Amino acid sequence: MTLTGRIPRKFGNLSFLVSLELGSNNFQGNLPQEMMRLHQLKFLDLSVKNLIGKVPSWFGFLHQIQVLNLRNNSFTGSITSSFSNMSTLETLNMNINSILVQIPKVTGKLINLRVLKLGADQLMGSIPFTIFNISRIKIIAFTGNSLSGSLPNGLCNGLPILKEHYLCTNKLHGHMLTSLSNCSQLQILSLSKNEFDGLIHSEIGKLNLSINQLSVLIPNSLGYLTHLKLLNLAENNLTTLSLTLNPLNGMLSASTGNLSTSLRNFYANVCKIKGRIPNELWNVSRLLDLDLSRNYLVGSIPTSIGNFRNLQGLSLSNNKLTGFIGDQICKFQHLGDIYFGQNQLSGLLPNCLGDITSLREINLGYNKLSTNIPPSLGSIHDLVVLYLSSNNMAGSLPPEIGNLKAATLIDLSMNQFSSRIPREIGGLQNLENLSLRHNKLQGAIPDSMSNMVGLEFLDLSHNNISGIIPMSLEKLQNLKYFNDSFNKLYGEIPSVGPFKSLSSQFFIHNEALCSSSRFSLPPCPISSKHKSNRNKLLVLFLLLGLELLFVPITYLFVWIRYGKGKRAPQQTDALSAITRERISYYELIQATDALSESNLIGTGSFGSVYKGVLKSGTAIAVKVFNLQLDAAFNSFDTECEVLSSLHHRNPIKVITSCSNLEFKALVLENMPNESLEKYLYSHNYFLDIKQRLSIMIDVACALEYLHHGCTSAVIHCDLKPSNVLLDDDMVAHLSDFGTSKHIGDDESDLYTKTLATLGYIAPEYGLDGFVSTKCDVYSYGIMLLETFTRRRPNEFEGDISLKQWPYDRISPSRGRIKILQIIRYRRGNSDPQPADSLSAITRERISYYELLQETDALSESNLIGSGSFGSVYKGVLRSGVAIAVKVLNLQLNAAFKSFDLECEVLRSLRHRNLVKVITSCSNLDFKALALKYMPNGSLDMHLYSHNYFIDIRQRLRIMIDVE
Structure with missing residues (x-):
């Protein structure tokens, strides 16, 4: 029901009235003066739209009034001095009236005021500074007036709990306030549509600065406004907005499209932005450079992206974008860079992409694109970088790729490209990096590639390339990396030019490559002409040799037969005591099916282990050392030295070896049941309590032999389940002696820089680097607990460890103290006494x-x-x-x-x-x-001060101390 007419004068007789709410009615005319007698009134709502006349002066007689709402009327005149008598007033709302005067200073005397709203009242002049001394005020709203002047710099000094301040659509001017940090409760500051200038400060939670004259960079500190929900910079002169590396943790709202029309550069990379890219963003049509990379954006690229006709740089990489790259991108006739890598984009590359002749870099790697390369890309003559790695692209490489004369990097790896490498690619003389690895390319390596004189990096591995390696590639003097492994190549490997310094690993797993012994490959067959001449020379020298050596050989035979002399000692290497027979690299490759992944049975710190079968039918395990690690050479030598002196059933046995400058391997006795680790942690395998006990007895026997049965004690230094191998009868054999140490009779311990596996390291080993046989005993104790509990030593957190866990699980009645006193490692037995x-x-x-x-x-x-x-x-x-x-x-x-x-x-x-x-x-x-007192200060000081430095060993020791 809506009341109309005038407000009855008899309302003035309701002397005990506390609340009078007349809002949402249609009363007209003036307020009756009789209402001044309502001395008990606390709440008065007169927002009835049609009241007229001057602002009544008798409001000052309402001494108990707390809320006065005169919103949406046609009151005129000014606020009289009698308003100061309303000392209890907390809310004054006079929005939308016709007060054509200044805000009176008397308003500042309303000391209990919480909310002051004088919006759209046609107010003029400056804001009285006395208002900024009302310490209890929370909301000030002067929106939509004609207020002028500047704001006091100390605005927040007298307003400690101010939360919302609305001053938009006025004529205020001057610099942005520098004391906003004093408004510790401030959440909303609306200054839009004024004439402010200067810098923006970072202490604001919700900021509206549209329609001003700002023309500087937004500060990076804006990103630390953790409550920021709206940033409106419309109708300014901003040219660059950079929010890079700030944790905004929010979404781009539709209001992003209200950014200044003069904006040229927008950088919001690494800002943790979520959600979709709003269509409204593309309204900022004059943008030249847009970077939203390394965020959490989802959804597709909006079709309205084509509005950026002047765009020169576009980076949306490292997000979670899906969908297709549409033809609308081709509208960017000035685009220089496209970075869409590391998303989930799919579909085809637009054929019109080649029409953007201004492109310099295209990065679409690590997506799900399932297209071929459009031949039109060959029209981008100034393209420098083409990066399409790790997609599902297929088809053949177009001959037009040879038109990319300016290119320095082309990476098409990890795709499904097939057919031949086009010979036109040889025209790319400026190309420095070409990667075609992990595709399905066929045919031969084009001889024209010898013309790519700038090439430094060439990777053709993991394809189906056949034929020979062109000798003309020896002319590529700048080539530093050339990988042809895992193909079907045959014939001789070039040996001069850049090939002199290449590793044999770059040519493995091919059909029939041959070369000098440096590459550990079979020697190449000699041609028929050279072979004929060589045979003639061999016959001649053989006849002469037989005649000259017949007599000496006869005497030598008689001397050996009757023992008239003693055989001179021969020089032997470390493995001569292990085996009298070597195996060639070629035989080893055949035995292991070219070291195929299907035969891989384990990896370690210094290499990998493959299973294989020799021609004799003997099953073997081949430990191949990774010679790219310097420590692998020492590990190989150490294993040779140690294993040559071991004669016991429980250490692993070596059958033979294969060793040269480029390749080192040990051929070990095959262990069909693999390692103890597999039986402990694989779901398909099980060891009963008797088997576990038997295995640990075998390991104990191996340790007892190493420590006390050898000429000089051997410390294994890396005892753990993965180094315990099991044969057909589940007998345990200790392996991996690459980090082991010999210890002399007069030594109790020795220092080493070689670290064992964390979790199994004895404390004194980890702290000081000194090892002894006790270190192996400690590791054995840890492994004993692990074997019977099936819990890894490094899976515990806090104060619980593998040593403590069984202690807590076994009740005293079951003898936990007796059990664990045997194994538990303790340094002291003094218990702390309670104290106050x-x-x-x-x-x-x-x-x-x-x-x-x-x-x-x-x-x-x-x-x-x-x-x-x-x-x-x-x-x-x-x-x-x-x-x-x-x-x-x-x-x-x-x-x-x-x-x-x-x-x-x-x-x-x-x-x-x-x-x-x-x-x-x-x-x-x-x-x-x-x-x-700690004279060396804190770890923090040594990590981040320029005057201090700690090496890797010191860092490790410190973290072991902390653990």
Whole structure:
């Protein structure tokens, strides 16, 4: 029901009325003066649209009024001085009236005001500074007036709880405020449609600065506005907006399309932006460079992208975009770079892409494109980079690719391209990097590739390329990397030019390549002409040799037969004691099916192990060392040295070896049941308790032999389940002696830089680098627990470890103490006694006065650090002991709890890696702990200060101490 007419005068007789709400009616005319008698009134809503007349002065008689709403009427005149009598007023809303005067200073006397709204009232003049002293005010709204002048720089000093400030659509001017940080509760500041200039400050949660004269870069600190929901910069003169590397953690809203029409560059990469790209973004039609890469954008690329006719750079890489790359991208006639890599884009490449002749770089790698390469790409004569790696692209390589004369990098790897490599590719003389690996290319390597004189990197591996390697490629003097492995090539490998420095690994897994012994390949057959001449020479020298050597050979035979002399000792290498027979690289390749992945049975720190079968039918395991690692050479030599002296059933046996400068391998006895690790952690395998015990007895026997049965003790140094192999009868054999050490009779330990596997390392080994037979015993204990619990030593967190876990799982009645005392590694047996506060840490207190003397009155020169609850100072006790004094800041309530907590914890701690407390000083006004002084400061200082440096070994030791 809607009431009409005038407001009855009799309302003035309701002297006990507390609330009068007349809003949403159609009352007309003036307010009756009789209403001034409503002295108990607290709430008055007169937002009835049609009230007229001057603003009544009798409002000042409403001494109890708290809310006065005169919104949406036609009141005129000004706010009278009598308004100051409404000292209890909390909300004043006079939006949408016809007050054609200034805001009176008397408004500032309404000290209890919480909300002040004078929007759309045709107000003029400046804003009285007295309003900015109403300390309880939360909302100020002067929107849609003609206010002029500037805002006081100290605006926030008197408004500590201001949350919303609306000043948009006025004539305010001057610089942006620099004291916004004092408005700690500020959430919304609307200054749009004014005449402000200068820098934007970063202390705002919701910012509207549209229609101003801003023309500078938006500061990077804008990205740290964690409550930012709306950024409106419309109708400014901004040319560059950079939000790079700021964690915005939000979505691009439709209002992004309201960005300044003068904007040329928009960078919002690495900002954690989510959601879709709004269609409205493309309304910023003058944009030249757009970078939204490395975010979490989803959905497809909007079709309205074609509005960016002037765009020169477009980067949307490293997102989660899906869908197709449409023809609309071809409207960018000035585009220089396309970066769409590492998304989930699919479909075809637009045929019109070649029409963008201004392109310099195309990066569409790591997507799901299933197209061929459009021949039109050959029209982009100035293209420098073409990166299409890791897609599902297929078909043949178009001959037009040879038109990309300016290209320096072409990467088409990890696709499904087939057919031949076009001979036209040889015309790319500026190309430096060409990768065609992991495709299905066929045919021969074009001889024209010898013309690619700028080529430095060429990868043709993992294809079906056949034929020979053209000798003309020797002319490529700049070539540093050439990989032809995993193809069907045959014939001789070029040997001069860049091929002199290439590794044999670049030619493995081909059909019938041959070369010198440097590449560990079979020698190439000699031609018939040379073979004929060579045979004639061999016959001649054979006849002469027989005549000249007949007599000496006869005497030599008689001398050996009757033992008239002794055989001279022969020089042997480390493996001569293991085997009297070598195996060639070619035989090894045949035995393992060219070291195929189907025969791979394991990998280690220095190489891989393959299964194979020799011509004799013997099953073998081939350990191939990765010679790209320097340590692999030492590992090979060590295994040779150690295994040559072992004669026991439980260490692994070596059958033979294959060794040259480019290839090193050990041929081991095959273990069909593989490793203990497989039986412990694979679902398809199981060991009963008897088998586990038998395996661990075998390992113990191997260790006993290594430590006490050899000429000099051998320390294995890397005992773990993956190095315990099982034969047909489930007998355990210890393997991988690459990190093992010999120890002399007069030595109890020795130093080593070779690290064992974390979790199995004995503490003294990890801390100091010294190893002894006790280190193997410790590792054996860990592996014993692991074998029977099937829990890895590195899967525990916090205070629980593999040593502690069984202790907690076994009840005392089942003898956990007796069981674990056998295995458990302990360094001491003193248990901490209970004590109150710090009495267990120290028996001596120190006075506040002494503490001041020892730290030079807590001077800043002795300050060495600060934390959440206090500061740390350096000092020296009277005894000469250097200390660090941690002084708690008792102005923080949490500091008391922190002090008590440290007391409670430290009283029970006894460990070399925990900071020690010397004494304490405590009273109601002062609390401090005197700690052991650490002269080298903190790890943080050594990591990030330019004057300090710690090497990799030191870093590892530090982290082991922390663990």
